[in-house]
Amino acid sequence: MSEVIVRSGGLYTTVQDAGRDGWYAIGMPPSGALDQYSFRVANLLVGNPEGAAALEATYIGPELEFTDERRIAVTGADAPARVNGEPVPLWEAIAVRAGDVLSFEMLTAGARPYVAVSGGIAVPEYLGSRSTYTLTGIGGFHGRALRADDRLPLGSPPVSGPSPGTSVPAGLRPALGGPAQLRLVVGLCSYRLTETAMESFVDTEWKVTKDADRVGYRLRGGTIDFVDREPPFGAGSDPANVVDLGYPIGSVQVPGGDEPIVLLGDAVTGGGYATVGTVISVDRDRIAQARTGDRVAFTSVDVDAAIAARRDRGIRLEKVRAAVS
Amino acid sequence: MSTVNAALPGVFYRRPAPDQEPFVEVGAMVQEGQTIALIEVMKTFSEVKAEQAGTLGRFLLDEGDEVEAGQGVAEVVAP
Numbered sequence: 018m019s020e021v022i023v024r025s026g027g028l029y030t031t032v033q034d035a036g037r038d039g040w041y042a043i044g045m046p047p048s049g050a051l052d053q054y055s056f057r058v059a060n061l062l063v064g065n066p067e068g069a070a071a072l073e074a075t076y077i078g079p080e081l082e083f084t085d086e087r088r089i090a091v092t093g094a095d096a097p098a099r100v101n102g103e104p105v106p107l108w109e110a111i112a113v114r115a116g117d118v119l120s121f122e123m124l125t126a127g128a129r130p131y132v133a134v135s136g137g138i139a140v141p142e143y144l145g146s147r148s149t150y151t152l153t154g155i156g157g158f159h160g161r162a163l164r165a166d167d168r169l170p171l172g173s174p175p176v177s178g179p180s181p182g183t184s185v186p187a188g189l190r191p192a193l194g195g196p197a198q199l200r201l202v203v204g205l206c207s208y209r210l211t212e213t214a215m216e217s218f219v220d221t222e223w224k225v226t227k228d229a230d231r232v233g234y235r236l237r238g239g240t241i242d243f244v245d246r247e248p249p250f251g252a253g254s255d256p257a258n259v260v261d262l263g264y265p266i267g268s269v270q271v272p273g274g275d276e277p278i279v280l281l282g283d284a285v286t287g288g289g290y291a292t293v294g295t296v297i298s299v300d301r302d303r304i305a306q307a308r309t310g311d312r313v314a315f316t317s318v319d320v321d322a323a324i325a326a327r328r329d330r331g332i333r334l335e336k337v338r339a340a341v342s
Numbered sequence: 343m344s345t346v347n348a349a350l351p352g353v354f355y356r357r358p359a360p361d362q363e364p365f366v367e368v369g370a371m372v373q374e375g376q377t378i379a380l381i382e383v384m385k386t387f388s389e390v391k392a393e394q395a396g397t398l399g400r401f402l403l404d405e406g407d408e409v410e411a412g413q414g415v416a417e418v419v420a421p
Contacts, residue, residue, distance in 0.1 A: 028350060029384060075384065076350040076411065123349055123412055227353050227408075230384040309351040309383050310410050 019087075019171045021134060024080040024118065026163035029230075032138045035068030036282065037146035037156065044286050047266065048148035048156065051231060051282055051305030052129055053298075054330060055093035058185055058337050059133035062090035062110045064178015067334070069137030070147035072163070074130050075230075076308070078121025079163060081132070083113045087174060088135040088181060091119075094127025094306055095193060109184035110341070126193040127306035136172035150283060152232070179341040189337050191302065196222060196312035199279075199300045200326065201269065203317055206259050206291035211242045218293065219315045223277065227309050231283040234304055236313060240275045241293070253289060261289045267301050268292035269315075279304060297323035299330045344394050345402075345414040352383030354409045356401065371421075372398050378416055381409060396420045 033056065036049025050056030050073050057067045065071075072079065078096050083089075091098045091107050098105050099120050105111050107130075113119070121130065140147050140158050149157025158167060207215060221239035228235040243256035251260045257272050264270070264280055270290035271277045279296055281304070296304065297318065307313055318326075348354070356364040356379050366378050372392040379390040379401075392398075399417040403409060 028386065028388065077388075123347075125412075227351075227383045228385070308411065310408055 019085045019136070021138075021169040021171060022082040022084065023163045023165060023167040023169065024082055025165050026167070027074045027079040027121070028077040029075040030072055030079045030163045031149035031151065032070050032140055032157035032169070033073045033148045034070040034146055037144050037148050037150070040144055041263070041286050045144065046150065046283055046286055048150045048231070048282050049146070050131065052093055052131070052302040054191060054302045054334070055129075056131045057334055058108070059090045059092040059131045060137075061334075061337055061341055062092070062108070062179055062183065062185065063088040063133045063135040064175040065133060065135060065137050069133070069172070070140065071131055071133040071138060074121070074132070076124060076128060078124075078130055079132075080118060080120045082116065082118050084115050086112070086114050087171070088178065089113055089119065090133050091130055092133075092185075093129050093131040095125045096127070096130035097122040097125065106184060108190050110179045110181050112181035128308045129305055134171060135178060136174040139170040139172040152283060183341045185337055186340055189333055189340065191306070193306050196314050197303045197307040199304060199313055199315050200297045200318040200322065201294040201315045202297060202320055202323055203294045204292070205262065205265070205268075207293050209243050209257070209259065209291040210293055211244055214242045215293070215317075217241065218277075219317055221314075223313050225307050225309050225311045225313060226276070229307070229309050231281055233281050233284050234279045234307070236277045236279070237275070241271045241277070243274060243291070257291050258289050259291045261287055262292070263287040264292055265295045267296040267298065269294050269296065281305070297326055299323075299326040343399060343417055343419050344396070346378065346390060346392060346416045346418060348381055348390065348409045348411055348413050348415050350381060350383055350388060351411045352381040352388075352409060354403045354405070354407045354415060355380045355382065356405050366398050368398055368400055370398055372396060372418060390415055392418050394418060394420065
């Protein structure tokens with residue numbers, strides 16, 4: 018069987034796909050590639066279905082040896098990549114043969130490179146998805162991040178697809194420089210904030226702390242004041258506590274009032290912290306590429322703007338599909 | 343002289359644990375590949391290793407400092 022041999026797993030590389038949607042009600046978060054745009058583009062470049070399972074690395078890329086002829090593509094973070102020690106372009110279809118080794122140098126921008134391989138990573142599906150959810154050890158490759166000497170099964174390569182050398186036009190690659198600008202739909206529990214607190218929340222330039230992973234990003238840089246109240250039955254005594262609710266994916270909670278946490282694909286699905294707003298789905302792609310130490314800023318938008326942004330991302334993906342086919 | 347750079351962002355530590363001695367003191371000899379510090383990010387600790395043998399000239403960061411990817415953390419003087 019055709020495989021990819023993992024020579025080094027990097028810091029935290031997992032198998033991810035479009036996500037394990039549909040199980041939120043039983044407390045199962047969707048997981049999936051955090052930067053869905055880069056992930057999907059990587060698949061388009063190698064002729065895979067857009068949602069085929071690929072690899073998501075974090076900060077330090079893996080080292081991978083191929084065992085047959087495949088096409089691969091690296092997208093997402095600016096991660097200088099090499100095949101057999103020779104630099105290869107990002108956002109481009111690359112042909113590899115048995116024995117070729119893909120490796121990475123230090124990332125120059127962004128946090129998460131994606132590696133798609135033609136045929137996709139053929140680990141077994143769990144609840145309809147190949148995404149890894151490491152907190153409970155399910156999905157992906159044995160429910161965990163990759164390690165040296167792992168052997169990843171590959172699916173049959175597609176019969177057609179972009180030729181090697183096909184690349185994504187610069188205008189269709191995400192911009193990674195500067196502070197990450199995140200659009201936020203205010204709610205569900207923003208009533209807990211004082212009038213000035215939401216203004217101060219969006220006026221603050223927050224900094225990503227070291228506690229920033231697939232579960233969530235903890236930020237620092239300001240304080241949020243909550244309205245004084247008598248805690249309702251079932252809520253805790255922290256001013257940030259409310260009666261338990263389901264957390265929207267991308268929602269922002271502010272335990273203690275000074276460290277907002279943006280919940281991402283591997284986050285707990287509900288709890289008792291006031292969610293002051295929700296980062297729109299398109300901009301979760303952007304926060305996925307923010308690193309510890311990077312700045313992030315929020316702007317308030319309405320649901321119509323969030324849906325329009327999602328439609329625009331779909332149009333951009335169609336443009337990529339047209340540009341590479 | 344060579345500068346040892348951080349491969350990833352996070353928080354810089356010179357000790358394997360808060361109650362233990364630093365991996366290496368300034369002025370001590372280090373071997374190529376020897377661990378001289380840790381960087382914590384995403385609840386994991388990654389070792390920072392000397393890229394060449396020599397004397398540890400100085401650290402460019404203090405215990406607990408935030409560090410960016412690519413930032414210099416220490417200088418090693420060739421023997």
